[in-house]
Amino acid sequence: MATTIVSTVELPEKAREMLRSYNADLYELPKLGKDEQLNALSKAEILMCWCGREFDLTSNIKYMPQLKMIQTFSAGVDHLPFAAIPNNIEIYSNAGAYSVPVAEHAWAMILTLAKGLHKPTLNAREYLNSELTSPHKITESTLLVLGTGGIGREIARIGKEGFRTYNIGINRSGKPAEYFDEVYPTDKLLDVLPRADIVAIALPLNKYTRGLIGERELRALKRGAIVVNVGRGDVVKEEELYRVLKERQDIRFGTDVWWVHDGREEIPPRTPLTALPNFLGTPHIAGGAQREIAEYAIIRAVENVIRYLRREVPMNRVNRDDYV
Amino acid sequence: MATTIVSTVELPEKAREMLRSYNADLYELPKLGKDEQLNALSKAEILMCWCGREFDLTSNIKYMPQLKMIQTFSAGVDHLPFAAIPNNIEIYSNAGAYSVPVAEHAWAMILTLAKGLHKPTLNAREYLNSELTSPHKITESTLLVLGTGGIGREIARIGKEGFRTYNIGINRSGKPAEYFDEVYPTDKLLDVLPRADIVAIALPLNKYTRGLIGERELRALKRGAIVVNVGRGDVVKEEELYRVLKERQDIRFGTDVWWVHDGREEIPPRTPLTALPNFLGTPHIAGGAQREIAEYAIIRAVENVIRYLRREVPMNRVNRDDYV
Structure with missing residues (x-):
């Protein structure tokens, strides 16, 4: 059965291409209507997100009963609502991408x-x-x-x-x-x-x-x-x-x-x-300076998701105890 | 016979020490009265100067009949009055010091x-x-x-x-x-x-x-x-x-x-x-930022004068044709 990946942002074409050779269904939320979004979330095993203002994890987590992996696009994860995320879900950061x-x-x-x-x-x-x-x-x-x-x-x-x-x-x-x-x-x-x-x-x-x-x-x-x-x-x-x-x-x-x-x-x-x-x-612009940088960060996140799809060990596993 | 060196600025103690083991008489103009200055210039074989506003070469060159070497503390020599400097005097810059x-x-x-x-x-x-x-x-x-x-x-x-x-x-x-x-x-x-x-x-x-x-x-x-x-x-x-x-x-x-x-x-x-x-x-401060830098530049200039005293070939000989 295909693994369902939900991304809260549109991915660059290169990222989509990278995922194509794996048995995965990719849903990009901005491309979907409300009902389709809920359908995608209900099947999601992997969630890729900034999980900041673009996607409220606290209110959405209940729609994702199949969720096993959260992969952030951001390097830091201090903004995540750890208390709202069930313990069986592994969280991976994008440390190093910036x-x-x-x-x-x-x-x-x-x-x-x-x-x-x-x-x-x-x-x-x-x-x-x-x-x-x-x-x-x-x-x-x-x-x-x-x-x-x-x-x-x-x-x-x-x-x-x-x-x-x-x-x-x-x-x-x-x-x-x-x-x-x-x-x-x-x-x-x-x-x-x-x-x-x-x-x-x-x-x-x-x-x-x-x-x-x-x-x-x-x-x-x-x-x-x-x-x-x-x-x-x-x-x-x-x-x-x-x-x-x-x-x-x-x-x-x-x-x-x-x-x-x-x-x-x-x-x-x-x-x-x-x-x-x-x-x-400066207004928090060091990492998000250019399209080029944001794209590189997204590609890095996708590479980590691919490690999961290939049953390898993804990088940057977040230790919740550091935050809670 | 000792070689007479005239410096238009006071040298750091380290520079004086470096010159001590050579057969040279050092005169630092700021330490001398008017008559002593003219006496020093009349014997000068080597002149160390910025040759900018602190020492007007055009009006002073006539007091230095023995002069053979001009060593600048500055890296550039574009400000020198080349026309006023007799052709038998060699000019050396302090290129690299900054x-x-x-x-x-x-x-x-x-x-x-x-x-x-x-x-x-x-x-x-x-x-x-x-x-x-x-x-x-x-x-x-x-x-x-x-x-x-x-x-x-x-x-x-x-x-x-x-x-x-x-x-x-x-x-x-x-x-x-x-x-x-x-x-x-x-x-x-x-x-x-x-x-x-x-x-x-x-x-x-x-x-x-x-x-x-x-x-x-x-x-x-x-x-x-x-x-x-x-x-x-x-x-x-x-x-x-x-x-x-x-x-x-x-x-x-x-x-x-x-x-x-x-x-x-x-x-x-x-x-x-x-x-x-x-x-x-910025107001031309890159090279003259700190005492430490100026001192280093003066030491470099003294090292080049020592090459001359040891009858080695000094560095950074200025080709007048580049300027005239």
Whole structure:
């Protein structure tokens, strides 16, 4: 019997083609009327979704009694309503699908801040002497990356190969990772923060990482440190960040990710962060920059679904205990 | 007999130490009174100078009858009054001394422009759809570098090792250079411009490069091209640049170097370039960012003077015919 796959978005032709050689029926919800949608969901064994605003999993899960696998198009799964998803359904993320564009964006923010390009003045003396713009040397500096997954590793690689940075990584267990000179477990974070010239946050949001960076951590930074966040906003405590950045204008902070309230990432945020001269913000566009990137991410998700269809072990299985 | 070296600036202690083991008398002009200065100049065999506003070579050359070598602290020598310098005096530049910070600055401008960080908006739709900010992918793009000297080569290296760029170089002869996949002579410029996603200008200013980039060259760029200039302003024709950038807002242009009028680099420039939303400017600060960089450049210049003292062949001999 054919496996029924439901996608909440239209797939690119290439993705459809990839699925054609498998014994699978593909339904793309945007192409269907209301009744056809319910029919598709009732047979769905695999659901491919962003599972964000385009498809409310909480209210729809009851229409999918056959569901065995959820494959997200997004790399993060922190927005999923875990409590509403029965335990027999396996969830797979799309971790790694956005590593290249997100790491590029992280480095763009790092270099923009390091060279004062977020607030350039045409007065050379002012440019060189102001704490806000004075250019920092990047080559051979110390780079601390929080998270050694796909994005964190690519940030570390660009640092090492492009700018000969010395790389320190933080992950949950402290296990070694490619492109890192040293790796420590999360509980050693406070010890390594003062060593870093640059800090890049590339952590997923889960119960271990929520609020990891607060006033104490920010105050441990060395003078003139550059910090960028391309993971999730809520890894950093917003009010504490605002307080420290307002006081310590030597720290330059860039973020592409924001704080979630009532299931919604709020831009601008609740504090007046974006008015601070040592703050640079972009509206969560690092990963979804171009059609090309979104298509690549969807193809990656389809490749993982194909692993399931071939009875191989899909990648990026989500451990619910990290979130609940 | 000891060789007399005159420096127009105070040298760092390390530089003095380096010279101590040679049979040389060092005079640093800022430490001397007027009469002592004239006495030092009268014996000078080697002059170390920026030879910019700190020391007017044209009016001082007559006080230096023994002069055999001019060693500049600057990488470029386009500001030197060649006509006033007798032909028996050899001139050596400090090419390469600023390669690392200037290449970093070039990449900072490239990434700032590529990711729209020069004009960030917090509206994601606007950010992604505007020609001014829509993020460009850098990885595996085609990088064209004009000039394959110290700075150009470092720009190419960062591109290749950090972002896997495909590198095309332009130099006078078209001779191959490290980190470049293809190199062409200057007269092939128009043929390769349409292939480039990113163009970095790292050329010295001389009679071959002045005005090399005009309307015709700029119009040959592909849609969405990013161009940065860290060489000299006058390699680009200012009015033609203004005209093309105003019309083609898909081109994003960054510069750290400006146009010279009456021997003076004018910032802001004469056209309203800096008001254009697809233009990013910094006030010639890429190379002189920090004390550390200036000190390194002076040490490099001293090393070259030591080659002369040891009767080795100094590096970076300036070919006057390139300028006159």
